[in-house]
Amino acid sequence: MRSQAIQTALSRNILKVKTDVSDIPSLYGSYVFGQEAMKEYLKKDAFKAVQDAIKKGTTIQRDIAEAVAEGMKAWALDKGATSFTHWFQPLTGLTAEKHDSFYEVWDGKAIANFSAGSLVQQEPDASSLPSGGLRNTFEARGYTAWDPSSPAFIMEKSSGKTLCIPTIFVSYHGEALDYKAPLLKTMALLSKAATDVCQYFDKKVKHVGASLGIEQEYFLIDKALHDARPDLLMTGRTVFGHASSKGQQMDDHYFGAIPARVFNFMYDLELESMKLGIPLRTRHNEVAPGQYECAPMFEEINLAVDHNQLLMDLMEEIGRKHGFKTILHEKPFAGINGSGKHNNWSLITDTGVNLLSPGTNPEDNLQFLTFFILAIKAFKEGSSLLRASIASAGNDHRLGANEAPPAIMSAFIGSSLTKLLKDFESNKLNTAKNSDKKVINVHNLPDIQVDNTDRNRTSPFAFTGNKFEFRAVGSSENCGRPMIVLNAAMADQLINFKKEVDALVSKKTGLNDAITKVLKSYLKSCQDVLFEGNGYSEEWAKEAEKRGLENIKNSVDAFESYLSKTAEQIFVKNGIFTREELHARYEIKLETYIKKIQIEGRIMDELVHTHILPSALSYKQRLADTINSMQAAGMTKDETSGTLDVLKKVTHHTTGLKNTVDKMVEARKKANDLSDTRKKAQAYCNDVKSYFDEIRKHVDKLEYLIDDDLWKLPKYRELLFIR
Numbered sequence: 001m002r003s004q005a006i007q008t009a010l011s012r013n014i015l016k017v018k019t020d021v022s023d024i025p026s027l028y029g030s031y032v033f034g035q036e037a038m039k040e041y042l043k044k045d046a047f048k049a050v051q052d053a054i055k056k057g058t059t060i061q062r063d064i065a066e067a068v069a070e071g072m073k074a075w076a077l078d079k080g081a082t083s084f085t086h087w088f089q090p091l092t093g094l095t096a097e098k099h100d101s102f103y104e105v106w107d108g109k110a111i112a113n114f115s116a117g118s119l120v121q122q123e124p125d126a127s128s129l130p131s132g133g134l135r136n137t138f139e140a141r142g143y144t145a146w147d148p149s150s151p152a153f154i155m156e157k158s159s160g161k162t163l164c165i166p167t168i169f170v171s172y173h174g175e176a177l178d179y180k181a182p183l184l185k186t187m188a189l190l191s192k193a194a195t196d197v198c199q200y201f202d203k204k205v206k207h208v209g210a211s212l213g214i215e216q217e218y219f220l221i222d223k224a225l226h227d228a229r230p231d232l233l234m235t236g237r238t239v240f241g242h243a244s245s246k247g248q249q250m251d252d253h254y255f256g257a258i259p260a261r262v263f264n265f266m267y268d269l270e271l272e273s274m275k276l277g278i279p280l281r282t283r284h285n286e287v288a289p290g291q292y293e294c295a296p297m298f299e300e301i302n303l304a305v306d307h308n309q310l311l312m313d314l315m316e317e318i319g320r321k322h323g324f325k326t327i328l329h330e331k332p333f334a335g336i337n338g339s340g341k342h343n344n345w346s347l348i349t350d351t352g353v354n355l356l357s358p359g360t361n362p363e364d365n366l367q368f369l370t371f372f373i374l375a376i377k378a379f380k381e382g383s384s385l386l387r388a389s390i391a392s393a394g395n396d397h398r399l400g401a402n403e404a405p406p407a408i409m410s411a412f413i414g415s416s417l418t419k420l421l422k423d424f425e426s427n428k429l430n431t432a433k434n435s436d437k438k439v440i441n442v443h444n445l446p447d448i449q450v451d452n453t454d455r456n457r458t459s460p461f462a463f464t465g466n467k468f469e470f471r472a473v474g475s476s477e478n479c480g481r482p483m484i485v486l487n488a489a490m491a492d493q494l495i496n497f498k499k500e501v502d503a504l505v506s507k508k509t510g511l512n513d514a515i516t517k518v519l520k521s522y523l524k525s526c527q528d529v530l531f532e533g534n535g536y537s538e539e540w541a542k543e544a545e546k547r548g549l550e551n552i553k554n555s556v557d558a559f560e561s562y563l564s565k566t567a568e569q570i571f572v573k574n575g576i577f578t579r580e581e582l583h584a585r586y587e588i589k590l591e592t593y594i595k596k597i598q599i600e601g602r603i604m605d606e607l608v609h610t611h612i613l614p615s616a617l618s619y620k621q622r623l624a625d626t627i628n629s630m631q632a633a634g635m636t637k638d639e640t641s642g643t644l645d646v647l648k649k650v651t652h653h654t655t656g657l658k659n660t661v662d663k664m665v666e667a668r669k670k671a672n673d674l675s676d677t678r679k680k681a682q683a684y685c686n687d688v689k690s691y692f693d694e695i696r697k698h699v700d701k702l703e704y705l706i707d708d709d710l711w712k713l714p715k716y717r718e719l720l721f722i723r
Contacts, residue, residue: 001228002714008224009722012323014261017268024274031079032277033072033152041071053148055207057188060148065116072152073102073114076163079154084114086122086144087164089179091130091588093478095309096169098124099162119165120146126171130591132584134175141172147180150306153276157317166306175581179480183302185576186487193494194347194355194371200501200511201367207350210487212304213467215295217286217339217475218315219327220262222722225714226325230611234603235596236329236476237394240612240696242703243335244716247289254287259723262292265322269294272314278307287403288336289720298344301487305480308341312476328476331397333716334696338398339475345486346467347371357466362420363429370515373421374493375468376411377522379461380529382489382570383409384550384561386460386470389482391555391589393596395474405460405472407558408544408551410531412459418532425523458535488570495574497522555593556678556685562586590681594671597684601668604695608661611712612699616654619706623647650705657698664691 019027029036038047046067052058060068076084085097100118103110126135126142135142150166169178176182187210194208226232231239248254258266266283273280282295299307312328319326331338347355355371362368379386387409390399398404413421423429456462460472473482497518504514528547533540544551552558561567562582571577577585623643630640667690671683703711 002712005224005228005714006718009222015264015322017264019271028274029277031154031275033075037075041075043067050148062116065120069114069116069119077112081154081161081163084163086167088144088167088169089309089478090169090177095313130588131177132587134584135171144169150303179478182484182576183480186484189574190487190491193491196498197494198349204351205349209348210301211298211346211348212301213298213344214304214308214479215293215342217293219290219332220324221327221719223323223325225719228714231603235600237332239600239604240699241716242700247336248287253285253289256285258285261723265324269318278311301483308479330394330474337403340404341473341475343470343473343479344467354466373519373523374497376526378489378493379411380526382485384566385485387552388558388561389485390472390474391558392474393593396555405458406535407553408549409460411529412456412462412532421523425520488576492570492574554685556681559586559589587677590677594681594684597689601664601688605661605665615706615710615712616650616702619710620650653698653701660691660694
C-alpha cells in the first residue's frame with residue numbers, strides 16, 4: 001500500500017477552482033438566512049421578532065415562529081434545498097445532524113412542508129450521545145431547540161443541499177447535553193454583569209457582547225498516504241514514525257510560498273466559507289512542514305464558535321475534493337510542532353467601544369483599567385477550570401512541549417501595561433495626555449508604529465493590544481468549552497466587583513475612589529499569575545511552583561477541577577450548570593480520554609503484529625541469508641561483522657518491541673477490569689500510556705534499520721513533503 005499510495009500522491013492533478021472575482025461581494029452569505037434574506041422572505045413583524053431575539057434576547061412567539069418557518073422554507077427551496085436538519089454540538093466535540101425531507105406525500109403528490117414545530121424543536125435520540133450518566137440507555141428522549149441568534153444556513157454536498165438550523169441540545173429533563181446551551185447562558189450573564197459595570201462610566205450602554213476570533217491550525221496530508229497509515233485513520237495521529245532528515249529545523253516553511261495544490265484548497269475553502277458567512281481573512285504556512293493556518297475576522301462569540309465548528313466540517317469536505325486529508329489532531333507527528341487554535345477574546349459595548357482597548361491614553365482610562373484588571377482576576381480565579389477546559393489526550397502532547405503554552409496558567413500583559421499597573425497601584429499614574437507614539441524609522445520608508453505590548457507565544461493568556469489571546473486551546477477542540485469558562489469567570493468577577501464598589505459608595509466613598517480601591521485590592525491578589533518571561537524555561541517552572549501555581553501535566557488530573565469549589569462558585573452559583581451537569585461533563589471527559597488512549601493502544605498492538613514485526617522478521621531472514629552466503633563464499637568474520645551487527649540491532653529491537661507490547665496489553669486488560677471511571681482513566685494515563693514511548697522507540701529504530709522496500713507504512717518524509 002505504501003508504494004501505491006506514493007504513486008497516487010505523486011500523480012495527483014491540481015484541481016483548479018474557478019470563480020468570478022467580481023462576484024465575490026454577492027457570494028458572501030449567499031447560503032445564510034441572514035438579514036438580507038430575512039428582509040426579503042419575512043414579513044415585517046416576523047423580521048422584527050427575530051432581530052429582537054438576536055439583539056435583546058426576547059422570546060419568539062409561536063405564531064411568529066410559524067411565519068419565520070414559512071419564509072425560511074421559501075428561501076431554502078429557492079436555493080435548491082430538499083431537506084432540513086437541526087444542527088447541534090453534542091458533547092462529542094463534533095457537530096451532529098438528523099435530516100428530514102421538506103416533502104410530504106398528500107393525495108399522491110409531493111408537497112413541501114415546514115412548520116413552526118419543525119423549526120423550533122426536534123427530538124434526536126439522547127441515549128446514544130455522551131451524557132455522563134444524565135441519561136440511561138433506555139431513556140432516549142432529548143430535544144434540539146432553535147437558536148435564532150445564529151442564522152440558519154445551507155450546506156451543499158455534491159448531490160444536494162440541506163437547510164441547517166443551529167440549535168441547542170438538552171435532555172428530557174432539561175439538562176444541557178451540548179456546548180451551545182451553557183455558552184448562551186454565559187453570554188447573557190456576562191452581558192448583564194458587564195453592562196452594570198459599564199453604567200459607572202457610560203449610561204448609554206445597554207448591552208455588552210463578547211467577541212471572538214479563532215485562529216485555526218491544521219495539517220494537509222495526501223489522502224492516499226493518509227489512508228495507508230492505519231494509525232492516522234483510527235486516531236488522527238501517527239503513533240510511530242522515524243523523524244524525517246529534514247523537518248522544521250530550517251524555518252523555511254513558516255510563511256513560505258504556498259504550494260499550488262494547497263493554495264487551491266485554501267481558495268476553495270475560502271469561497272465555500274464565504275457562502276456560509278464565515279469571514280476568513282488570513283491564510284499562511286505554519287511552522288511545521290505540511291501545516292497551515294486560517295483565521296477569520298472577529299465575530300460575536302456564539303457565531304464564532306458555530307462558524308469554527310462548521311469550518312472544521314468544511315475543511316474535511318474540501319480537503320477530500322482536492323485529494324487531501326485535513327488533520328486537526330493536536331499532535332499528528334512527533335518531533336515537529338502540533339496544532340492549536342488561538343482564541344482572541346474581547347468585550348464590545350452596543351455603543352461600539354472595545355472595553356479592552358487602552359485608547360490613546362490608558363493612564364486616564366479608568367474604564368479600560370477596570371475591565372483589564374477584572375479580566376486578569378477572572379483568569380486567575382478560573383485558571384484551574386481554564387486548564388481543564390483545554391485538557392484532552394491530544395493536547396497533552398502539546399502543552400509545555402516548546403511549541404505551545406505550558407500547562408502552567410499565567411498571563412502576559414507586556415512591559416508598558418506592567419508599568420501602568422505598578423504606577424496605578426502606587427498612585428503614580430501620569431494622566432497628562434500622551435500623544436507620543438513609539439515608531440521605528442528605516443531610512444526613507446514609512447514609520448513603523450509600535451504596539452503598546454510585544455507578543456509572548458509562550459503565555460497561555462496574552463494581552464495583544466485590545467484583546468486577550470487564550471493560546472492553549474487544542475486544534476480539534478470545540479471552542480465553546482474554554483469560552484464557557486472564560487465568560488463565566490469574567491461575569492463572576494464583574495458581579496463581585498459591583499457589589500464591593502456599591503458597598504463602598506453606600507458608605508459615602510466617591511465612585512471613582514471606590515472603583516480604584518477595589519481594583520487595587522484585586523491587582524494585589526493577581527500578581528502571582530502575571531509573568532513576562534519565557535514560559536518554556538525550567539526557571540519559570542520553578543518560579544511558578546514558588547508562587548503556588550499549578551503545573552498539571554495530564555488531562556486526567558486537570559479534569560478534577562470540574563468537581564472543585566471554584567466550579568461551584570463560577571458555574572453553579574451563577575446558574576450556568578447544575579452540580580449534576582458538572583459531574584456529567586467530568587465523567588464524559590474521563591470516558592473520552594479512556595477511549596482515545598484505548599484506541600491508540602489497540603492500533604499500536606495491531607500495527608506491531610501485522611506491519612512492524614512481519615517487516616522486521618523478513619529483514620532478519622534477509623540478513624541471515626546474506627551472512628550465510630557471505631560465509632559460504634569464504635568471507636572472514638570481520639567482513640561479515642557489519643551485517644551481523646545490523647542483525648543483532650534488529651533482533652534487539654524486535655525482542656524489546658514484542659515484550660513491551662505484551663506488557664502494554666496486560667496493563668490495558670487490567671485497566672479495562674476497573675469499574676470506577678476515575679481509577680480507569682488514571683490507569684490508562686499512568687499504566688497503559690506509559691508504555692507508548694518505549695514501543696515507539698523500538699519501532700522507530702526498526703524503521704531506520706530495515707530495508708526501505710520492506711517497510712509497509714508511509715514514512716514522515718512522504719507524509720510531510722509530498723504535495
